[in-house]
Amino acid sequence: MRSWLRPQLWMPPFLWGPPVHVRDTVARVAAALLIVSISVVVYLSATGPRLHELPDQEALIDVFFRIVFVPIMVLLVAWYIASLKLVPARASEYVFLNSLPLSRSSMHRLFLISGMCRFPWVPFCMSVLLWALAVVAPASFLIRLNVLALAVYALLQTAGITLHLVVSLKRAGGTSTSFPAKNSPLIQLGVVMAYAALPVIWILYPGQISGGSFWLVVGACGLIAITLFAVSKHVFESWRGTNVILRSIDMRDGSPRMGYKAWARVLSVALVPLKSNPLLIRNLVRSSREASLGSRFILGLFFVAISFLIAMNNESIQDAATILSGMFYLYAFFVVMKDMDRLGADEELPALIYSMPVTKGQLYLSVFVPMIVWLATIALVQAILVVLAGGGVALAARFVLMSILISLVFCVIGVSSAVGGYPNRTDALKRFLSGMFSLAVLIVILYKYRLVVMVAVVFLSLLSLLRSRLYRT
Amino acid sequence: MNRADKPLMSIEDIAVSYGNSPVISGLSTVIEEGTLVGLIGPNGAGKTTLMLSAAGQFRPVRGHVYFEGSDVYEHNRDFKEKVGYVHEDPFFYPYLTAEDFLRFVVGVKSVPKGDIDGQIHSLLKLVDLWAERGKVTSALSMGMRKKLAIAAAMVGRPRILFLDEALNGIDIESTYRIKRSLRDFAAAGGAVILSTHTLEVVEKLCDRYLLLKKGRVIADLRAGEVTGQRGVGEGGSLERYVIRMLSDPDDVDLQ
Numbered sequence: 065m066r067s068w069l070r071p072q073l074w075m076p077p078f079l080w081g082p083p084v085h086v087r088d089t090v091a092r093v094a095a096a097l098l099i100v101s102i103s104v105v106v107y108l109s110a111t112g113p114r115l116h117e118l119p120d121q122e123a124l125i126d127v128f129f130r131i132v133f134v135p136i137m138v139l140l141v142a143w144y145i146a147s148l149k150l151v152p153a154r155a156s157e158y159v160f161l162n163s164l165p166l167s168r169s170s171m172h173r174l175f176l177i178s179g180m181c182r183f184p185w186v187p188f189c190m191s192v193l194l195w196a197l198a199v200v201a202p203a204s205f206l207i208r209l210n211v212l213a214l215a216v217y218a219l220l221q222t223a224g225i226t227l228h229l230v231v232s233l234k235r236a237g238g239t240s241t242s243f244p245a246k247n248s249p250l251i252q253l254g255v256v257m258a259y260a261a262l263p264v265i266w267i268l269y270p271g272q273i274s275g276g277s278f279w280l281v282v283g284a285c286g287l288i289a290i291t292l293f294a295v296s297k298h299v300f301e302s303w304r305g306t307n308v309i310l311r312s313i314d315m316r317d318g319s320p321r322m323g324y325k326a327w328a329r330v331l332s333v334a335l336v337p338l339k340s341n342p343l344l345i346r347n348l349v350r351s352s353r354e355a356s357l358g359s360r361f362i363l364g365l366f367f368v369a370i371s372f373l374i375a376m377n378n379e380s381i382q383d384a385a386t387i388l389s390g391m392f393y394l395y396a397f398f399v400v401m402k403d404m405d406r407l408g409a410d411e412e413l414p415a416l417i418y419s420m421p422v423t424k425g426q427l428y429l430s431v432f433v434p435m436i437v438w439l440a441t442i443a444l445v446q447a448i449l450v451v452l453a454g455g456g457v458a459l460a461a462r463f464v465l466m467s468i469l470i471s472l473v474f475c476v477i478g479v480s481s482a483v484g485g486y487p488n489r490t491d492a493l494k495r496f497l498s499g500m501f502s503l504a505v506l507i508v509i510l511y512k513y514r515l516v517v518m519v520a521v522v523f524l525s526l527l528s529l530l531r532s533r534l535y536r537t
Numbered sequence: 538m539n540r541a542d543k544p545l546m547s548i549e550d551i552a553v554s555y556g557n558s559p560v561i562s563g564l565s566t567v568i569e570e571g572t573l574v575g576l577i578g579p580n581g582a583g584k585t586t587l588m589l590s591a592a593g594q595f596r597p598v599r600g601h602v603y604f605e606g607s608d609v610y611e612h613n614r615d616f617k618e619k620v621g622y623v624h625e626d627p628f629f630y631p632y633l634t635a636e637d638f639l640r641f642v643v644g645v646k647s648v649p650k651g652d653i654d655g656q657i658h659s660l661l662k663l664v665d666l667w668a669e670r671g672k673v674t675s676a677l678s679m680g681m682r683k684k685l686a687i688a689a690a691m692v693g694r695p696r697i698l699f700l701d702e703a704l705n706g707i708d709i710e711s712t713y714r715i716k717r718s719l720r721d722f723a724a725a726g727g728a729v730i731l732s733t734h735t736l737e738v739v740e741k742l743c744d745r746y747l748l749l750k751k752g753r754v755i756a757d758l759r760a761g762e763v764t765g766q767r768g769v770g771e772g773g774s775l776e777r778y779v780i781r782m783l784s785d786p787d788d789v790d791l792q
Contacts, residue, residue, distance in 0.1 A: 160628035162594045164645045165617035178630065 109207035116275050119201035127200050128267050129377060132193050136263075137370050138394070139193070140256050143186045144363065145402065147252050154179070154228070158304070172300045176293075180221045186259075187217045194263065208273050209266055215285045216262050219292060224255040226296040229303045249362055364442055367395050372449050381455045385463050388446055396439050396471050397500070400478035403435045404496060407482035408489050428479055428529060435475045436468075443467035473503065473518050476525040483532045499525075545570045545697060545728050546591065546609075551600030553586050553752075560586045561597070561752040568697070568728050573719060575739030576732040577779055578749035584732040585625065587749065588699045591730070592622050604697070618647055621690030623703040627682060631675035635666050635685050638674055639692060646693035660688040663718055665711045680706045687715060691722075698722065700731045704738055716742050740775045748782055756782055 108114060157178065161171050191210050198206060228251060266273050273281060371391040375384040407427075446467075447460040477499040485492025503521055507514045546568040553561040561583045568574060568591075576584045589595040591602050593609040593616050602609045609616040629638055639657050648656060661667045664684035669677065677685065683706055690698060698719070704712055719729050719742065733739060739746060746763075748756035756778075763778050 156624075156626065156628040159594075159624060163592065163617070163620070163622040163624070164642065165614045165647075166645060167614060 109204040114204040117202045123200040179225045222292045229299045400474045404482040439471035480525040480529045551597040573729045573743040575743035582749040583752040619696040621695035621698045625701040627686035629674035636670040642689045642692045664688045698729045
């Protein structure tokens with residue numbers, strides 16, 4: 065059968081599954097719907113006088129930065145975190161596809177499509193958020209904006225995949241033993257930031273996507289798409305031509321799987337007492353192996369910069385500090401939720417640590433201490449920025465103390481939920497979310513005594529933590 | 538000539554390099570129809586590399602691999618229609634269910650339309666995943682994922698199966714069923730190449746053993762030929778033979 069007749073070779077993955085008759089029907093309906101909707105979209109937004117419709121620029125910018133911008137940032141951070149977890153599987157995907165009877169171009173197309181469809185919720189959520197501007201912008205403008213946002217998403221994903229292939233190619237030719245376990249957080253960060261930047265530019269300068277300029281942008285996107293497709297195909301061919309695959313398999317077959325960073329080795333020897341606490345050494349080495357320090361640092365910087373820019377939109381420094389606090393709590397929530405995985409069954413930590421002479425308390429501390437230290441560092445950096453913005457030391461100190469207290473509460477609830485739910489990650493997350501919800505309700509009801517409530521929650525969580533059992537304690 | 542002597546695949550003087558260091562050098566062998574070949578060797582011996590090269594997935598720098606007389610790298614797609622491969626660490630699209638994943642593989646291989654549902658049903662039953670067919674692959678346990686990979690490799694009724702540590706981590710009942718179906722597969726004229734470190738599996742399942750060391754075949758025996766080999770004696774086990782063959786001449790304890 066010719067390749068283009070096989071739906072698996074050109075359809076998005078969510079259409080691979082259903083039985084043939086259902087899939088074919090769905091494919092036909094989807095294709096018809098696509099053609100109809102493109103025609104409608106073109107008619108409604110990009111023809112005649114509608115092509116020139118523009119929103120009130122001031123109102124648009126005001127609503128965008130007040131309502132839509134922060135959820136977009138949260139969406140992008142979530143996308144970034146999710147993408148960091150998924151990148152290493154691409155070499156395995158290639159090994160799998162390579163075992164199937166696929167032509168080179170089919171394999172390249174599948175590789176691109178499955179890469180682009182990994183996060184379908186990102187363009188969907190972005191579209192929903194952009195439609196929130198309907199209160200101040202005409203529908204034709206929003207349709208044009210959404211169409212271009214979707215096109216930009218597809219282009220950036222293709223560019224990201226191509227760049228990842230180039231980086232892998234470089235690594236495979238070198239002497240690094242870290243391929244394919246590591247990924248390139250900077251490339252993904254670039255993709256995420258470009259995806260955020262382009263809609264913002266079009267909102268700041270709406271004239272660029274109206275009138276003749278709109279079709280110019282569409283044409284440019286088309287040209288870039290054709291170029292990117294050709295480049296990615298070329299790079300994919302070079303990538304599969306190297307011994308990348310053999311190398312990835314060789315890593316599994318008895319050879320060391322991950323490279324330890326030299327600086328981590330030096331630090332672990334120089335700063336940590338070798339005999340007194342093997343737990344710390346293990347953790348330090350493990351952290352460096354995961355390369356999560358790098359991505360955490362980048363994400364932290366990203367968060368500090370964005371939250372400060374948003375907060376400083378307010379004239380009153382008091383209001384700015386309140387917004388900073390709100391954003392910090394959200395950040396702390398995500399950090400704790402992610403770090404709970406370190407006490408999960410999927411991680412090697414409990415099993416690894418229990419092969420050494422350490423206590424339950426040391427194990428909990430090994431997760432708890434890095435979490436609270438990191439959150440305190442972020443709070444401190446934000447407080448310094450508040451002082452530099454003219455907020456005064458007293459305001460900054462109050463901000464830091466409150467942030468640290470809240471972080472403490474989050475961390476204690478997070479660790480006790482992880483231990484309570486072990487080895488079931490979903491159960492642990494449910495416990496954490498219900499704990500946070502109960503805390504929020506209690507604080508709302510007993511707002512006057514919120515500090516007492518928080519201290520009590522910390523105390524009770526610590527008590528349950530001391531009495532709990534994890535792994536084979 | 539009986540079926541077991543009829544060559545299905547012939548590997549001729551292949552060499553594979555990894556960077557500057559050779560992984561396989563000058564390896565030749567023939568895989569006959571109806572045989573179950575056990576590939577044994579220490580870590581880094583080149584087992585996976587040999588299987589990948591023989592399965593048309595990694596072109597050797599020298600030599601040829603022929604399947605039914607035609608070069609597998611000249612007619613790569615046609616050859617892969619007739620091959621099933623289970624990787625040591627199999628890949629799955631995490632958002633597809635077990636059944637959907639098989640349907641994806643079915644769609645890529647040329648399975649006749651009328652045969653699709655029947656094949657998927659029988660394969661899921663074979664690996665005891667029928668009850669789990671609606672679960673997404675990311676929710677399956679490691680053993681279940683291995684079973685699904687075996688089912689995916691058997692899609693399209695291949696002529697030759699490559700199993701890289703495929704039976705590790707699978708429960709006893711399923712292993713028994715899979716082993717039985719592998720024997721049936723071979724009896725119907727197929728060939729199985731199984732790489733594993735579990736010698737009991739090789740001893741009970743395979744009728745030919747290929748022992749690899751540093752990218753070369755150092756022993757090629759039929760089942761039953763182990764007994765009487767030098768240093769093994771009458772009634773000696775495959776384990777004893779492999780240890781004797783792999784051990785350093787100076788290592789008195791192992792010998």
